[in-house]
Amino acid sequence: MTPPRLTRALLQACAAPADRAPLRAELDDEFVRVASMQSIAAARRWYRRQVRRSIAPLLAERARSWLRRSNRFLRSQQWRTDMKQGLRSVWRHKRVSVAVVITLGLALGAALAVAAVVDAVLLRPLPFPDPGRIVAMWNTGPKLPATVRAISFQDLEDWREMSKTLEVASGFTPVSATLTERGDPRRLEGMRVARDFDRVLGMRPEVGRLFVAEDFAEGAPDVVVLANGFWRREFGSRTDAIGQALMLDGRPWRIVGVLADVAMTYPTAPHDFWRPLLPRAGAQWESQRATGWLNAVGRLRPGVSVDEARGELSAVARALAERYPGSNRERQAIDLRSLKDELVADARAALWLVAAAVGALLLVAFGNVVHLLVAHAVVRQREFAVRHALGATPGRLGRQIGIEAAALGAAAVCFGLVIAPLLVEIFVTLPANALPRQSEIAIVPAAMRWGVVMLALTVAVIAWPHARLASRSTAIGAASTRIVGSRADRRVRQALIGTQVALSIVLLTGGALFVRTLIALQTVDAGFSSDNVLTMQVTPSRGHAPSAAATMQFYGNALDAIRAVPGVEAAAASTSVPYVVSGWAFGISSKDASGEQRHPVRVSVASPQHFDALRVPIIEGRPLSDDEQRGGADAVVVSRALARVLYGSRSAVGGTLDYSGRTWTIVGVVPDLRWRLDQAPIAEVYLPWHNAGQRPQAIVVRTSGDAASLTDLVGQRLRAIDPGVTIAEVSSLRERMAVTLAPQRLRAALLASLAGLAAMLAMFGVYSVTAFAVATEAREQAIRVALGETRERARRRVVGASLKPAMIGAALGVAVAWACGRFVQSFLFEMRADDPRLFAVVSVALLALTVVAAWLPASRAARLDPSVVLRDTGDQV
Amino acid sequence: MPKGRFLGEFELYVMGAVVRLGGEAYGMAISREIESRTGRTVAIGAVYATLARLEDKGLVTLTTTDPLPVPGGRARRLARLTADGRRALAHSTAMLAEMLPAFPQERRR
Numbered sequence: 014m015t016p017p018r019l020t021r022a023l024l025q026a027c028a029a030p031a032d033r034a035p036l037r038a039e040l041d042d043e044f045v046r047v048a049s050m051q052s053i054a055a056a057r058r059w060y061r062r063q064v065r066r067s068i069a070p071l072l073a074e075r076a077r078s079w080l081r082r083s084n085r086f087l088r089s090q091q092w093r094t095d096m097k098q099g100l101r102s103v104w105r106h107k108r109v110s111v112a113v114v115i116t117l118g119l120a121l122g123a124a125l126a127v128a129a130v131v132d133a134v135l136l137r138p139l140p141f142p143d144p145g146r147i148v149a150m151w152n153t154g155p156k157l158p159a160t161v162r163a164i165s166f167q168d169l170e171d172w173r174e175m176s177k178t179l180e181v182a183s184g185f186t187p188v189s190a191t192l193t194e195r196g197d198p199r200r201l202e203g204m205r206v207a208r209d210f211d212r213v214l215g216m217r218p219e220v221g222r223l224f225v226a227e228d229f230a231e232g233a234p235d236v237v238v239l240a241n242g243f244w245r246r247e248f249g250s251r252t253d254a255i256g257q258a259l260m261l262d263g264r265p266w267r268i269v270g271v272l273a274d275v276a277m278t279y280p281t282a283p284h285d286f287w288r289p290l291l292p293r294a295g296a297q298w299e300s301q302r303a304t305g306w307l308n309a310v311g312r313l314r315p316g317v318s319v320d321e322a323r324g325e326l327s328a329v330a331r332a333l334a335e336r337y338p339g340s341n342r343e344r345q346a347i348d349l350r351s352l353k354d355e356l357v358a359d360a361r362a363a364l365w366l367v368a369a370a371v372g373a374l375l376l377v378a379f380g381n382v383v384h385l386l387v388a389h390a391v392v393r394q395r396e397f398a399v400r401h402a403l404g405a406t407p408g409r410l411g412r413q414i415g416i417e418a419a420a421l422g423a424a425a426v427c428f429g430l431v432i433a434p435l436l437v438e439i440f441v442t443l444p445a446n447a448l449p450r451q452s453e454i455a456i457v458p459a460a461m462r463w464g465v466v467m468l469a470l471t472v473a474v475i476a477w478p479h480a481r482l483a484s485r486s487t488a489i490g491a492a493s494t495r496i497v498g499s500r501a502d503r504r505v506r507q508a509l510i511g512t513q514v515a516l517s518i519v520l521l522t523g524g525a526l527f528v529r530t531l532i533a534l535q536t537v538d539a540g541f542s543s544d545n546v547l548t549m550q551v552t553p554s555r556g557h558a559p560s561a562a563a564t565m566q567f568y569g570n571a572l573d574a575i576r577a578v579p580g581v582e583a584a585a586a587s588t589s590v591p592y593v594v595s596g597w598a599f600g601i602s603s604k605d606a607s608g609e610q611r612h613p614v615r616v617s618v619a620s621p622q623h624f625d626a627l628r629v630p631i632i633e634g635r636p637l638s639d640d641e642q643r644g645g646a647d648a649v650v651v652s653r654a655l656a657r658v659l660y661g662s663r664s665a666v667g668g669t670l671d672y673s674g675r676t677w678t679i680v681g682v683v684p685d686l687r688w689r690l691d692q693a694p695i696a697e698v699y700l701p702w703h704n705a706g707q708r709p710q711a712i713v714v715r716t717s718g719d720a721a722s723l724t725d726l727v728g729q730r731l732r733a734i735d736p737g738v739t740i741a742e743v744s745s746l747r748e749r750m751a752v753t754l755a756p757q758r759l760r761a762a763l764l765a766s767l768a769g770l771a772a773m774l775a776m777f778g779v780y781s782v783t784a785f786a787v788a789t790e791a792r793e794q795a796i797r798v799a800l801g802e803t804r805e806r807a808r809r810r811v812v813g814a815s816l817k818p819a820m821i822g823a824a825l826g827v828a829v830a831w832a833c834g835r836f837v838q839s840f841l842f843e844m845r846a847d848d849p850r851l852f853a854v855v856s857v858a859l860l861a862l863t864v865v866a867a868w869l870p871a872s873r874a875a876r877l878d879p880s881v882v883l884r885d886t887g888d889q890v
Numbered sequence: 891m892p893k894g895r896f897l898g899e900f901e902l903y904v905m906g907a908v909v910r911l912g913g914e915a916y917g918m919a920i921s922r923e924i925e926s927r928t929g930r931t932v933a934i935g936a937v938y939a940t941l942a943r944l945e946d947k948g949l950v951t952l953t954t955t956d957p958l959p960v961p962g963g964r965a966r967r968l969a970r971l972t973a974d975g976r977r978a979l980a981h982s983t984a985m986l987a988e989m990l991p992a993f994p995q996e997r998r999r
Contacts, residue, residue: 024935032938035954038964039918040934067935074939078946 016044016060024064027071029078040064095409099416109389113382113421113475116774118428120371120378121467123767125429126436127371129459131364134450139353140275142215143312148319149355150182150309152330154345156611163305165340166292168333169207172309172347175329178322180314183210184307188288190261191552191739195247198554200741201261202283203237205290213312214279219244221255221270228269228289236289237266241274243285259286263555279356303340310352323349356449363760363840370523370767373516377771379474380509381778386478387502388785411480418476426468430460443755506782510815511822513775514859517768518826521855523837524768527761530842534754537842540686540694541591542628546746547720547727548593551586552709554737561706567735568710572620574730580717583626586702586710587619590627591688592749593711593742598695599672603658612658615688615697616672618705624683626715634666634681637701641680644703650681655696670698690754691842713746720745760840772859776866783815784870794874795882804875811871812864819863823856897982903928904940905979908950908969916966917941941969949975 021037028036040063048056086092103110138144150172151162164184173182184207192199210216211223219241228236237259239248248254258265266288290307292299299306313322326347334341350358397410437456440448448454551571558564568586575584589596598615617623621642624631632653641648649670656665656679670677677700685694716723724743731738787794798807834846897905907923908915920941921932944950950969971979 028935028938029942032942032967035965035967036917036934036938039916039966042964043918043934063933063935066933067938070933070936070939074942078942081946 016041017057020061020064024067024071027068027075029071029075032071091409092412095413096416099413100420102413103417103420106389106393109385110421110424112385112777114424114428116378116381116385116777117422117425117471118432119770120375120774121426121429121471122432122436123770124371124375124467125433125456125460125463126440127364127368127763128463129433129437129456130440130448130454131368132459132462133454134357134360134448135364137453139279139356140453141279144353145351146180146313146315146317147213147352148311148313148322148349149352150311150326150347150349152305152344152346153348154343156343161305162308164307164309165302165305166207166299166307167302168305168341168344169307169309171333172311172326172329175332176311176322176326178314178317178325179311181209181212182309182311183207183213184290184309185210186290186307187284189741190286191263191554192259192261193263193554193737194260198737198739200550200552200739201243201285203286203288204284206287207290207307210287210310213310215312216275217273218270219273220252221268223270223272224287224289229291231291233289235264235266236269237261238270238272238287239268240283240285240287241272242283244271261286279352301340302337311349319349319351323347359756360448362836363756366523366837366840367760367763367767370520370764370771373520374767374771374774377513377516377774377778379470380513381774381781382474383478384506384509384778384785385781386475387505388781390478391785391789414476414480415472418472421475422468422472425471426464429467430464433460440759443759448756448759503786506786507818510779510782510863511818511825513771513778514819514822514863515826515829517772517775518823518855518859519830519833520764520768520771521859522827522830522851523833524761524765525851525855526837526841526844526846527757527764529844530840531754531757531761533842533844534690534757535751537687537690539591539690539750540629540684543746543750545716545718545720546626547714547716547723547743548590548711548746548749549727549743550594550709550711550739550741551731552739552741553735554739556737557735558707564707565703565705568620568705568712570734571712571731572622574734575712575714575727578723578726578730580723581714582717583622583715584712585620585623585626586705586712587617587623588705588708588710589615589617589619590711590713591686592746592753593713595688601658601696612655613695614655614672615695616700617697618700618702618708620702623699623713626713627686628715629683629686631681631683633664634679636681637699642702644701647675647677648680648701649677650683650699651679652683652685652694652697654685654694655698656682658696672698690750691757720747757840757842772862775859776862779815779819779863779866780869783811783867784873786814787811787870787874791874791877791882794877795879798877799879799883807875808868808871811874812867815867816860816863819860823860827852827856896985897978900936901940901944902979902982904937904944905949905971905975908971909979913968913970915969920969941967944969944975948972949978 021040024040025033025037040060044056044060047059139147141147149162150164152164152168166184169182169184173179176182185204188203188205190201190203192201206224208224208226208229216223218238221238223238224236227233239254239259244250244254254268255270257268259268260266266286272287313319323346326349327345330341330344330347334344400410401407434456437454441451441454443451551568553564553567557567572584572586575581587596588594596615596617598613600611601614602609602611621637621639623629624636631650633656634650637648637650638645640646651659651665651670655670659665659670659679660668665679665682668679670679677698683699686697687694714720714723714727721744728740728743731740794807798804802810830852831847838846903924904920907920907927911919911923917934917937921934921937924930924932924937941950941952945952950971953968953970955966955968
């Protein structure tokens with residue numbers, strides 16, 4: 014005959030500690046009475062009702078009493094004394110305090126910086142209204158390359174028409190234009206955006222209007238919408254910019270509006286204007302359904318999932334494939350992905366990897382601090398015992414410990430907050446391709462969100478060792494008692510060394526792999542030489558390029574003028590130059606045992622001296638002759654990859670290639686060029702220069718000295734020929750190549766520095782653990798020496814005691830690193846994540862450092878004079 | 891009379907019950923006393939909470955008794971008014987009588 018157990022437990026939890034036993038007893042007695050007078054069921058009902066109605070007053074009274082007590086404490090002078098005592102104690106133990114603040118501050122700073130980046134890039138939604146419904150869309154099919162996202166204008170129109178799951182769909186393609194009549198001619202970057210693009214993103218105008226349906230009609234007047242940043246820079250935020258004309262490529266475009274200021278610029282990095290997108294009459298491919306040239310985006314109807322939309326749109330794709338077999342046969346389905354995922358996909362894995370590394374670093378740092386403070390607390394045991402003996406209550410001691418911990422924790426977090434912005438600064442100023450959404454990275458919101466968590470964690474970590482010890486020393490309560498590290502404590506210390514070494518090994522192997530990848534990429538043979546090469550995109554003004562012949566004349570004169578500059582070894586112009594301008598490509602088919610295969614072929618229309626300027630050797634045959642360059646014969650030079658596709662192991666020189674309705678004779682073969690350092694080269698064909706027509710070209714200048722020093726001189730020569738010439742993206746080829754490695758450089762730098770920091774902290778941990786062991790075991794050591802242990806053996810024993818857990822940790826670390834290998838493999842370039850040599854080098858190096866870190870305190874132990882130590886009464890610890 | 895010495899209605903009930911019960915004022919007895927006199931059902935938790943508050947104000951003292959000398963007898967927490975408590979009770983009832991107009995007394999029982 015017992016009351017309901019759960020109910021009783023609940024009541025016990027709510028009551029104040031002093032009330033618990035009598036309350037329970039009284040209720041139990043009454044329960045028995047009610048049960049005997051009525052029934053057990055009635056008694057239970059009565060009991061439950063009593064408890065139900067008791068909870069609120071009990072809890073309220075406990076809260077009130079807590080408030081009363083803390084209020085009384087705050088009003089008393091005691092807290093000031095406690096505060097003073099706590100801060101004085103932090104000050105008195107300066108060395109420990111500084112070590113704690115620096116260790117934790119560094120780790121917290123790194124963690125906060127990475128938290129800011131992860132928060133901005135991966136966690137925060139895109140800064141558009143209802144961003145979860147914005148999707149990127151593209152065609153897929155078993156025979157379509159997975160990386161191609163572009164679709165045709167006609168397909169976009171049909172998707173828009175036929176889909177029920179999309180609220181709106183639109184597309185865009187980047188465009189550049191030369192701005193004139195506003196100071197020096199400049200190149201602007203813009204977007205051609207299709208109908209409803211603003212509705213997909215939910216963009217609003219800052220002033221004026223965005224595009225309306227009439228702007229997309231055939232023969233509509235030329236209008237342009239300015240990006241907010243461009244408007245502020247160029248027009249000083251003046252609203253009378255609306256209605257003015259902007260001269261782009263020699264034509265006036267009327268400004269109708271300005272985009273609102275949004276934290277993020279999409280699509281792509283900062284751009285200056287939007288223009289309505291319609292297929293242009295001059296650009297044949299834009300009117301063909303067969304060619305993909307647009308990036309499609311859409312906004313799903315509310316409540317529609319990405320999967321539903323994918324299913325529906327794929328049905329649309331199949332219908333189109335049936336209706337237009339000529340162009341759409343391979344476009345079997347449509348895939349779509351939320352815009353955020355599409356934007357951050359490449360960075361996601363890398364960022365989580367870095368976040369994991371920071372987590373490991375925090376663990377190492379927290380481990381260090383806990384040990385440092387445990388050791389320190391043992392030292393302070395006498396202080397606590399004395400204070401307890403003098404009448405300090407456990408609560409009072411605990412409060413002082415709390416104040417100390419809070420002061421140290423706050424100092425550490427402050428230190429972290431000082432260095433975190435410096436680290437974040439590095440992220441924000443990275444080249445635009447290193448990380449998506451860079452402009453949104455900010456320390457303040459992240460600090461608000463994560464800083465409190467980190468502070469709480471830090472204070473808990475700092476307070477724990479002391480609190481444990483304070484309670485222990487009050488339990489013992491006698492000043493003379495000394496707790497030398499127990500066996501369990503020793504185990505904990507060994508585990509600490511092992512864990513720190515293991516984590517360091519994991520981070521170091523990761524860092525080493527990323528650094529090696531970066532070095533491998535920087536030294537990979539790109540097929541050309543980028544030293545002392547100046548590159549720029551040069552576009553003549555309209556007056557100098559009314560026709561194809563005039564355009565060619567301009568580039569010919571420009572090259573002649575540049576070649577006359579002292580220090581120039583070679584100069585060439587081309588429609589495509591690696592890392593400068595990508596030109597265009599077509600596809601050819603080859604047949605082999607595995608069936609028909611499509612190969613992309615990059616087309617480069619290049620002037621004489623192109624191969625000289627890039628130092629590309631002719632490996633077979635000869636370069637194009639001057640006559641061929643002028644169009645005397647349809648001859649081409651092909652890259653080795655193209656020669657292999659066309660003629661296998663046979664010689665390609667003298668063979669032919671069909672392209673653009675003509676048959677071209679192959680006269681020479683050059684090596685393959687890497688257009689991306691981390692990818693295999695693709696096939697290339699070099700056409701005679703006169704085929705460039707009116708296309709804008711890039712100029713490549715090889716110099717005998719520093720390329721950048723000729724920038725001004727080359728610019729002057731070009732302006733002498735055409736004062737209205739646009740010269741854009743002037744930089745050395747080496748620089749441009751380096752920029753493409755920004756993601757790899759970021760990863761390598763981050764992981765390597767985190768790994769270095771972790772290893773440093775781990776070694777500091779080994780040192781302090783060993784030093785503490787030596788200090789607490791001084792008597793034991795002295796006895797050993799007195800009994801005849803040599804210094805050499807003593808030293809070896811002490812080092813060995815720290816090395817053993819380190820070795821176990823190293824083995825564990827290698828195992829973990831090996832298991833994690835497959836996560837990082839995709840980031841690596843031509844190397845394996847489970848390279849045993851790397852594991853060996855890293856482990857041996859770290860163990861060697863462990864020996865050094867343990868050696869210093871070990872030597873001190875060996876130098877102990879047993880007669881002094883043993884005579885000591887034991888006051889020192 | 892310092893602020894905060896005014897007693898709430900339920901506090902008055904509890905203190906009154908403590909006085910009536912003399913040396914037998916423990917939680918359940920107080921609860922029963924109030925129930926029988928006012929007809930208001932009282933949760934024991936409310937009595938405990940109120941006693942704790944009154945103790946904190948220095949109006950009652952709580953002592954834990956030795957276990958009752960019967961089989962299964964258990965310790966109880968006994969309440970008794972302090973001198974302050976008596977003064978506060980007297981003061982509060984006097985003030986109440988002073989403030990309230992004379993109603994015809996509603997007789998119970």
